[in-house]
Amino acid sequence: MKTQKFPNNQVVVRGGESSPETLKKACAKDVRNKRGHISARSILKNRRVDFLAESSPFPNGTISFISVGEVRGLINIQDHWDVIDDPSSSPNHVAILCPYDQLTDKQAADLSENFMLLTNYWRK
Amino acid sequence: MDKDIIIPIDFNQLYPETMHPLISEEDVVLFALTEGMIVKVKQGNDQWKGIINCDSNLHLCFVVIQEGTYQDLTFPEGLSFTNKEGYKNHIIWLEENLMPNRLWLFNNFIKLAQENYLQVTDVTHSDRLIQNPNSLQQISQIIKSSVLEILNNSANVKPRANIRNTLIDENEILNSYIWFTQATGIEIKEIPKGIYDLMLDVSLYFSKVIKYNNDVDWIFFDDKLWLKGDCIQPDNSFLVPFKFGFVQENVINPFGLVLLYFLDIFYKGEEYEFTLEKLYHWVIRR
Numbered sequence: 001m002k003t004q005k006f007p008n009n010q011v012v013v014r015g016g017e018s019s020p021e022t023l024k025k026a027c028a029k030d031v032r033n034k035r036g037h038i039s040a041r042s043i044l045k046n047r048r049v050d051f052l053a054e055s056s057p058f059p060n061g062t063i064s065f066i067s068v069g070e071v072r073g074l075i076n077i078q079d080h081w082d083v084i085d086d087p088s089s090s091p092n093h094v095a096i097l098c099p100y101d102q103l104t105d106k107q108a109a110d111l112s113e114n115f116m117l118l119t120n121y122w123r124k
Numbered sequence: 125m126d127k128d129i130i131i132p133i134d135f136n137q138l139y140p141e142t143m144h145p146l147i148s149e150e151d152v153v154l155f156a157l158t159e160g161m162i163v164k165v166k167q168g169n170d171q172w173k174g175i176i177n178c179d180s181n182l183h184l185c186f187v188v189i190q191e192g193t194y195q196d197l198t199f200p201e202g203l204s205f206t207n208k209e210g211y212k213n214h215i216i217w218l219e220e221n222l223m224p225n226r227l228w229l230f231n232n233f234i235k236l237a238q239e240n241y242l243q244v245t246d247v248t249h250s251d252r253l254i255q256n257p258n259s260l261q262q263i264s265q266i267i268k269s270s271v272l273e274i275l276n277n278s279a280n281v282k283p284r285a286n287i288r289n290t291l292i293d294e295n296e297i298l299n300s301y302i303w304f305t306q307a308t309g310i311e312i313k314e315i316p317k318g319i320y321d322l323m324l325d326v327s328l329y330f331s332k333v334i335k336y337n338n339d340v341d342w343i344f345f346d347d348k349l350w351l352k353g354d355c356i357q358p359d360n361s362f363l364v365p366f367k368f369g370f371v372q373e374n375v376i377n378p379f380g381l382v383l384l385y386f387l388d389i390f391y392k393g394e395e396y397e398f399t400l401e402k403l404y405h406w407v408i409r410r
C-alpha cells in the first residue's frame with residue numbers, strides 16, 4: 001500500500017448518501033489490521049468535486065463529499081482518523097481509515113455530519 | 125425476477141477493476157442469488173436492474189447493471205401527468221416533497237460553487253437561494269459554467285432536440301429525463317443524464333421565485349403543469365416560447381421556459397443570450 005499523505009483540502013467523494021448507518025456498515029465490511037476502511041474516491045491534491053465526479057463517474061443520483069481535513073478533524077484523544085490511498089479496487093479509490101474495526105453511533109454520526117450531499121449532475 | 129425483492133448495494137464497494145457493485149455474502153444466501161439471475165438493486169434514492177455474476181476464484185458476487193433502467197426514487201411509483209384524479213395530490217407532492225428535497229441539494233451545489241469546489245469563476249457570495257429575482261443572475265452564471273464544463277468533458281456530445289407528438293407510453297415518471305420529456309413534449313438527445321437533474325432543479329427554483337414574489341398558482345391542463353396568474357404577461361416580441369406552446373394567456377410552462385434557457389446554452393455556448401433573470405422579467409409584468 002502506498003503511504004501518500006493527502007493534503008487537507010483534497011476532496012473525498014462517495015456515491016449516494018453517507019448516512020451514519022451506511023458508514024457503520026461500510027467500516028465493518030472492510031477490516032484490515034484491526035481498523036475499518038470506508039470506500040471512497042479521491043484524486044491527489046484535487047479539491048474540485050466536479051472534476052472528481054467526471055473523472056471517476058458514479059451512477060448514483062446523489063453523491064456525498066467531505067475533505068481530507070474534515071476527516072482528520074474528527075480526531076480526539078482516543079480516535080485517529082485519516083484518508084489513505086487504496087488503489088486495489090478501482091481507479092481513484094481511497095479509504096477513510098476508521099479508528100477501530102467498528103464505529104460507535106456517535107463516531108458514525110460525527111463523520112456523517114461532515115459529508116455534504118449533492119445531486120449528481122455529472123452522471124452520464 | 126421477483127419484483128418484491130430489492131437487494132441493497134453500494135456503488136462504493138466494487139468488483140476489482142470494474143464499476144460493478146458487490147453483493148454481500150449474507151445477501152447471496154438470504155435472496156438465494158445465482159449467476160445469471162436478473163434482480164432489482166437499490167442504493168439510497170436510486171434503483172437499477174441488473175444481472176448477477178460471480179467470481180468463484182475470489183468468492184465474490186456482483187451486479188452488472190443494465191442500461192436504461194435507472195429509477196430515481198425521488199419520484200414515487202405511479203406518478204403520472206395524465207392521471208386526472210391525482211392532479212391535486214400531485215401539486216401537493218410537488219410543493220411539499222419534491223421542491224424542498226431537491227432545492228436543499230441545489231442550495232448545496234450553489235454553496236460549493238461559491239466556495240470554489242466547482243470550476244466556476246467570479247462567483248459572488250450574495251443572493252444565494254433567497255427566492256429573490258436578483259438571485260437568478262448569479263444562478264445563471266453558475267449554471268452556464270457548469271453545463272459548459274460537463275458538455276466539454278463529455279465526448280461526442282451534440283445535443284439534438286426532437287419534438288415528441290405523443291407522451292411516453294407508460295405515462296409514468298421515473299426520473300428527471302422522463303419528467304422533462306413529458307412536461308415539455310421535447311426530448312433532448314445525447315446529453316448526460318445529470319443535465320436533466322440540473323434542468324429540473326433550476327425549473328423548481330425558477331418556479332419558486334415566481335410563486336414567492338407573485339400571486340400565481342400551479343394548475344394542470346393539457347396533461348402538463350403550468351403556473352397561472354394575472355401578473356403573467358409575457359412580452360410577445362419573443363416568439364419562440366409561443367411557438368413551442370410554453371406560454372398562453374396568463375399561464376406559462378416553467379419547465380419549457382427553462383428548457384429553452386438550457387437549449388440556448390447548448391447551442392450558443394459562451395454567446396448565449398438568456399439569463400434566468402431576463403426570463404423572469406420577460407414573463408412577469410411590472
